[in-house]
Amino acid sequence: MTDTVVHDEAHDRYVLERDGAEIGTSIYELGDGMIRVLHTEVDESLQEHGLGSALVKGMLDDIRSHSDRRLVPVCPFVRGYLARHAEYRDLMSR
Numbered sequence: 001m002t003d004t005v006v007h008d009e010a011h012d013r014y015v016l017e018r019d020g021a022e023i024g025t026s027i028y029e030l031g032d033g034m035i036r037v038l039h040t041e042v043d044e045s046l047q048e049h050g051l052g053s054a055l056v057k058g059m060l061d062d063i064r065s066h067s068d069r070r071l072v073p074v075c076p077f078v079r080g081y082l083a084r085h086a087e088y089r090d091l092m093s094r
Helices: 051-066 076-084 086-092
Strands: 003-008 013-018 021-031 034-042 070-073
Touching: 003 051, 013 051, 021 051, 034 051, 034 076, 051 076, 051 086, 070 076, 070 086, 076 086
Parallel strands: 034 070
Antiparallel strands: 003 013, 013 021, 021 034
Protein backbone atom coordinates (compact mmCIF):
# COMPACT_ATOMS: atom_id res chain seq x y z
CA MET A 1 0.00 0.00 0.00
CA THR A 2 1.57 3.27 -1.15
CA ASP A 3 0.14 6.74 -0.43
CA THR A 4 1.31 9.65 -2.56
CA VAL A 5 0.38 13.34 -2.65
CA VAL A 6 0.08 14.66 -6.20
CA HIS A 7 -0.35 18.30 -7.25
CA ASP A 8 -3.15 18.45 -9.83
CA GLU A 9 -2.50 22.00 -11.04
CA ALA A 10 -5.05 21.76 -13.85
CA HIS A 11 -7.82 21.41 -11.25
CA ASP A 12 -6.35 23.57 -8.44
CA ARG A 13 -6.05 20.73 -5.98
CA TYR A 14 -3.75 18.29 -4.26
CA VAL A 15 -4.74 14.65 -4.39
CA LEU A 16 -3.86 11.86 -1.98
CA GLU A 17 -3.59 8.63 -3.93
CA ARG A 18 -3.31 5.10 -2.62
CA ASP A 19 -1.94 2.69 -5.19
CA GLY A 20 -3.17 5.04 -7.95
CA ALA A 21 -6.71 5.51 -6.56
CA GLU A 22 -7.83 8.94 -5.30
CA ILE A 23 -8.62 8.79 -1.57
CA GLY A 24 -8.42 12.47 -0.59
CA THR A 25 -8.28 16.00 -1.96
CA SER A 26 -7.37 19.47 -0.85
CA ILE A 27 -8.81 22.23 -3.05
CA TYR A 28 -7.30 25.69 -3.38
CA GLU A 29 -7.60 28.91 -5.35
CA LEU A 30 -4.85 31.27 -6.46
CA GLY A 31 -4.92 35.05 -6.52
CA ASP A 32 -3.13 38.18 -5.36
CA GLY A 33 0.08 36.29 -4.58
CA MET A 34 -1.79 33.92 -2.30
CA ILE A 35 -2.86 30.30 -2.28
CA ARG A 36 -6.13 29.91 -0.41
CA VAL A 37 -6.73 26.35 0.74
CA LEU A 38 -10.51 26.03 0.78
CA HIS A 39 -11.40 22.43 1.59
CA THR A 40 -9.73 19.14 2.50
CA GLU A 41 -11.51 15.81 2.39
CA VAL A 42 -10.56 12.15 2.78
CA ASP A 43 -12.71 9.16 1.79
CA GLU A 44 -15.12 8.57 4.70
CA SER A 45 -14.22 4.90 5.00
CA LEU A 46 -10.57 5.84 5.57
CA GLN A 47 -10.95 8.74 8.00
CA GLU A 48 -9.29 8.75 11.42
CA HIS A 49 -6.11 7.09 10.12
CA GLY A 50 -3.95 10.20 9.70
CA LEU A 51 -4.53 10.45 5.95
CA GLY A 52 -5.82 14.03 6.10
CA SER A 53 -2.65 15.04 7.92
CA ALA A 54 -0.53 13.18 5.36
CA LEU A 55 -2.33 15.02 2.55
CA VAL A 56 -1.87 18.43 4.19
CA LYS A 57 1.79 17.76 5.00
CA GLY A 58 2.49 16.75 1.41
CA MET A 59 0.68 19.82 0.12
CA LEU A 60 2.53 22.19 2.47
CA ASP A 61 5.88 20.63 1.59
CA ASP A 62 5.12 21.13 -2.11
CA ILE A 63 3.98 24.72 -1.58
CA ARG A 64 7.17 25.45 0.34
CA SER A 65 9.42 24.04 -2.36
CA HIS A 66 7.60 25.26 -5.50
CA SER A 67 5.80 28.47 -4.70
CA ASP A 68 6.47 31.91 -3.34
CA ARG A 69 2.78 32.48 -2.65
CA ARG A 70 1.50 33.28 0.82
CA LEU A 71 -0.69 30.56 2.33
CA VAL A 72 -4.21 31.45 3.49
CA PRO A 73 -5.73 28.46 5.31
CA VAL A 74 -9.49 28.89 4.88
CA CYS A 75 -10.06 25.16 5.47
CA PRO A 76 -10.59 24.39 9.19
CA PHE A 77 -8.63 21.14 8.92
CA VAL A 78 -5.59 22.94 7.49
CA ARG A 79 -5.87 25.66 10.16
CA GLY A 80 -5.89 22.94 12.82
CA TYR A 81 -2.90 21.23 11.25
CA LEU A 82 -0.97 24.51 11.26
CA ALA A 83 -1.87 25.08 14.91
CA ARG A 84 -0.23 21.73 15.74
CA HIS A 85 2.76 22.09 13.37
CA ALA A 86 4.59 25.37 13.91
CA GLU A 87 7.24 24.42 11.35
CA TYR A 88 4.78 25.32 8.57
CA ARG A 89 3.48 28.63 9.92
CA ASP A 90 6.12 30.60 8.03
CA LEU A 91 4.19 29.80 4.83
CA MET A 92 1.48 32.18 6.01
CA SER A 93 3.76 35.16 6.56
CA ARG A 94 6.00 35.22 3.53
